[in-house]
Amino acid sequence: MPDAQCQQWLCPDLRPYWLLGQLPDSECVVLRDRVTGEQHRFSIPEGYALRHFVGQYSLAQVQQRVAEEYAEIDAHFVARLLDQLLALGILSTEPAIASGPQLKSTVSWRANPAGYWILRNSENLNYQMQVSPADKAVIEQLGQREPQAICQQQGIAPDYLRALLQQLAAAGMLVGTEPAKPKRGKFNPLSLLFFKLPLFNPDAILSQLLPPLRGVWSRPALVGLGIFLTASLIVGWQQRPELLALGQTLIGSYGHSLFVPFVLLMAFVVSLHELGHALTLKHYGGVVPEVGFLFMLLIPAAYTNTTDSYSLPRRQRVLVIVAGVAVQFLLAALGFWLWQVTPPGIWLHRTSLLLMAAALFTVAINLNPLARFDGYYLTVALTGINNLRSRSFGFYRDLLQGQWYPGSNYERWVLACYAPFSLLYLWFVFGFIIWRVVTWVLTNAPFTALLLLLAWLFYYYIPQNHAPVSPQSNH
Secondary structure (H helix, E strand, C coil): CCHHHHCCCECCECCCCEEEEECCCCCEEEEEECCCCCEEEEEHHHHHHHCCCECCCEHHHHHHHHHHHCCCCCCCHHHHHHHHHHHHCCCCCCCCCCCCCCECCCEEEEECCCCCEEEEECCCCCCEEEECHHHHHHHCCECCECHHHHHHHHCCCHHHHHHHHHHHHHCCCECCCCCCCCCCCCCCHHHHHEEEEEEECCHHHHHHHCHHHHHHHCHHHHHHHHHHHHHHHHHHHHCHHHHHHHHHHHHHHHHHHHHHHHHHHHHHHHHHHHHHHHHHHHHCCCCCCCEEEEEECCEEEEEECCHHHHHCCHHHHHHHHHHHHHHHHHHHHHHHHHHHHCCCCCHHHHHHHHHHHHHHHHHHHHCCCCCCCHHHHHHHHHHCCCCHHHHHHHHHHHHHCCCCCCCCHHHHHHHHHHHHHHHHHHHHHHHHHHHHHHHHHHHHCHHHHHHHHHHHHHHHHCCCCCCCCCCCCCC
8 A cells, every 4th residue: 555545544543442641750651451451651752642543633644743742753653653553452454343342252141031141251150240131232232333332322321331341351251351369368267267279170070970970860860869868858757766866875985086087078978069069060051160179167178169050040050059959968868778777886887877967967057048058059049139148238238328229029028038147147156156266265275375366466467568559650
């Protein structure tokens, strides 16, 4: 293309996507992406030229204005700047099929029968977004229309679109964005109550395990499981006096020595319980991106990340949750029948009883809807109200601020009932644990505990030395 024709090219408007500012006490300017925060540095004359990239001036006009301000520049200054912008990917010579912020190619939609949509990224299933049909219509226009055109077509304010883009960027749904890693705070002893250690992505292994197990989710298999568990419950209920008496005898004979095998059996039960969740999620087409260890009151067990179940219909979500509980009941029933057929006095007879007790104990803990275990997520799935705990607290926060919750009457009743019970449960559990720990410490090691407490308070509240923060660009 002749150079004279190039000089008539219109310099595009960078302002919807990039912010230009000068660093304090510096001989350079910064061009920063509005969504991703990506930054590029330029000289002061280049920054002056970039100020004219507003979609109104040709290449020749920008060159003339820069030459009037900086006499030392040559005749190809702006042309070289344009080449630099192309090399950095800020501009492109390709046809503008898409413009502005764009969704990643790994992002997909899943409809939920409750009337909303789930936006999921197969690269990182820890971050999913629940989106209304109206917001879905807006998001689908990204990369196809200019932001201003989207606002006009959808009838939304620019601030609303900007907030929606910020949510998408925070969840890593847009090209060039990644979810922000949670800030690592100082050690808090309460974190020992529950923490996780991620290990690896088990999805490929689960995909190999699933085919030979497909029959487990068939109707005959589920009916057979129901009959087996019902029969076990009836027989076990009839023999409960004998079971309770034997349990008391074991505790009286072995005492604290039962603690370690009981904890190990609990870990075994919970691990198979998590495998039940994971395989059922895979059966319904979901993805399990992470497996690891969790420690609850320092008791180890396995966990699987089943966040992708939120993209399933409500019935399938319920079945994913119920699958783990069904595994626990199955192990309890197997322990019961093994106890029935083994002769008293041998280790397998005692172990089978401990297995049954460990399975039933974990079921009792797990089905509590006030703790963030399966009982809670089952309640979420059955009610159809995601983030039930935080939204129930938000319901009362809005009331205290004189605001009315915008949901349906059904949602208001559920949130109004759940929050008080959840709060009382948290106070009771943490209060009981703290009281027991403090009582034991003051009785057995008061001086050592005082020294450790003072050392921790000094460590926790002493100011941290932060590295100098890079100056932000001025807009």
